[in-house]
Amino acid sequence: MAEARVRPSSVPDGLITVEDHLERILRALGPLEAYDQPVVESLGLPLHENLIAPIDLPRFDNSAMDGYAVRAEDVADASASSPVTLPVVGEIHAGGAKPFAISAGTAVKIMTGAPVPRGADAVVPYEQTNRGSASVEIRTAVQAGANVRTTGSDVQAGDLVLSAGTVLGPREIGLLASLGSGRVRARPRPRVVVLSTGNELRDPGTHLEYDSIYDGNSYMLAASVRAAGAIAYRVGAVADDARVLRDALAEQLVRADLVVTSGGVSEGDKDIVKQTLTELGTVQFDKVAMQPGKPQGFGTLFEEETPIITLPGNPVSAYVSFEVFVLPAIRRMMGRTPYRRPMVHAVLASDIQSKPGFRQYVRGFFEVTHRGAKVTPIQGHESHRMGALAKANALIVVGEDETALNMGDTVRTLVLDRPF
Structure with missing residues (x-):
């Protein structure tokens, strides 16, 4: 989970190590419960259970080329100088075909992806013919199986195609859809509520007073949450007022698997996050032996016991703290490993x-x-x-x-x- 606890001799008394704080977070959190979700929404999520192929891929023998389906033995002597002429007894298109069979000495015009008719065992590409309609000149010999995608040659029904824990990317999602899986059982994306605290903070695009600044932290942290594969709910700036903070948190918990705050965790008179959260749950505040990012907090809120990670307010401190503590927490909740960036x-x-x-x-x-x-x-x-x-x-x-x-x-x- 976290690295083994090794306390460097130089760490001052009263401070905890990065590993101590991270281990406390990871031990308190677990992977979210998996559930069935639309396959296209599962991008970046780990598969919760082994996937066994329910069908063959390809499902039926089909043509790899536009051309003519034939029996290989009928064109064994064909060459450019001495072509073999066969009557064309039909035409087969992908998605519009009915069961079809040919007899010896005949050919069927066939399009890529269309099922190869019974009796045929090879496809001659257009380029090796005169592209005739009533009859066709075959100008090359082919081996049985040439240009035919055989049933199950890619995946066979009953094969283990994806193991539990596989992170689903575009290729895996393409495979799932090709096997008919419209939904897949995976752990959900954590819902992460992000808020900043400070009377001085304003949303970008609004008016700034003499001593106000734009709230970059909540945007940066919400973007970091999304980059981690989770769902971000950016609340924005909350005033340095205990009641306002308490109300904002209570309102947001209905949609939060995790809360992340920035600011208000130092020793100042207006650092109300530290003061308020101490009364609302089990949040513990520590000084971590790291720069930047010494003041950190973690615990749970209200009766719901929603986990909360509190970060410093300086933007670089907040970002580094996110990388070191919040990113591993999100990955653990998603069931993704490794938790920490290598x-x-x-x-x-x-x-x-x-x-x-x-x-x-x-x-x-x-x-x-x-x-x-x-x-x-x-x-x-x-x-x-x-x-x-x-x-x-x-x-x-x-x-x-x-x-x-x-x-x-x-x-x-x-x-x-x-x-x-």
């Missing part, structure tokens, strides 16, 4: 200094060159710098006991936006 190794393009005792997540730009993978730290480490965050496609992970990484070192890197 680490990759890259060569560091410039030096990094780090504070001991904290795991630092440094914004970087990851690329693969002819010399291999490298990652370049992006200047501007403060947790309010959205411009620097938008330029990053990776997070460089600096361990708690590491105070410096040098150019040329191989470093652990989280490559963002990469499917896993």
Whole structure:
């Protein structure tokens, strides 16, 4: 579930490790109950049970080419210089055919996908004929089975075609539909309610007062939820008022499998999330040995015991915290593994200094060159710098006991936006 608990010696007393906080979240959450859902809506979801093919693919012998269905032995001597002429006794189109049979020494015009008539065992392409209607000149010999897609040659009824846990992508969904599965049993997408707190926050496109700012966090986090494959309900900004926050949460729980907030979890007088949630459920607030993102919270709300993850308000802190804690939680609820984004190794393009005792997540730009993978730290480490965050496609992970990484070192890197 989470990495084994190893507390680095440099972590200060009173702080918990990233692994401690993540393990508490993952242990409290479980995969959502699976149910039947439309197959096209199952994109990105793991199949809950083995899928056994109910039918053959192809269902019947059919033509792989536009041409003429024949008996191979009737055209065994055909060549360009000495064609074999056969009477054409019918024409078969895909989707409009009735059971049909041919006798020795005859041919049937046939279109791609149409069922091969009984008695025929090969198809001669148009290109090797004179495309006659009443009779046809066959200008090449063919082997039995040529240009025929035989019954069950792709999938046979009773085959195990997809195992439980398979993440359904476009190809798997195409297979399901081809086998007649209009619905599939899979775990649902978690419904995640996202809200930000702060009197200063305004929706983009509205008027800004002297001391107000646009609410980027709820948009960024809602987009992150959607990118993770879940359903996002963006509530937007909630004022720094305990009653308003309580009412907003109570109203949203009817559609929430998980609540994610940003802001209000530090030590300020107006950090009302921390104050209010303590009274509404089991939310516990911790200081995590990480930068950015030290103040974190997790627990449940009201009698419904809806899980909630509270993130810091600074945008970079919120984003990094989402990657480290919320993304694994969503994947666990969906039944997807691994929960955590895999680490990759890259060569560091410039030096990094780090504070001991904290795991630092440094914004970087990851690329693969002819010399291999490298990652370049992006200047501007403060947790309010959205411009620097938008330029990053990776997070460089600096361990708690590491105070410096040098150019040329191989470093652990989280490559963002990469499917896993």
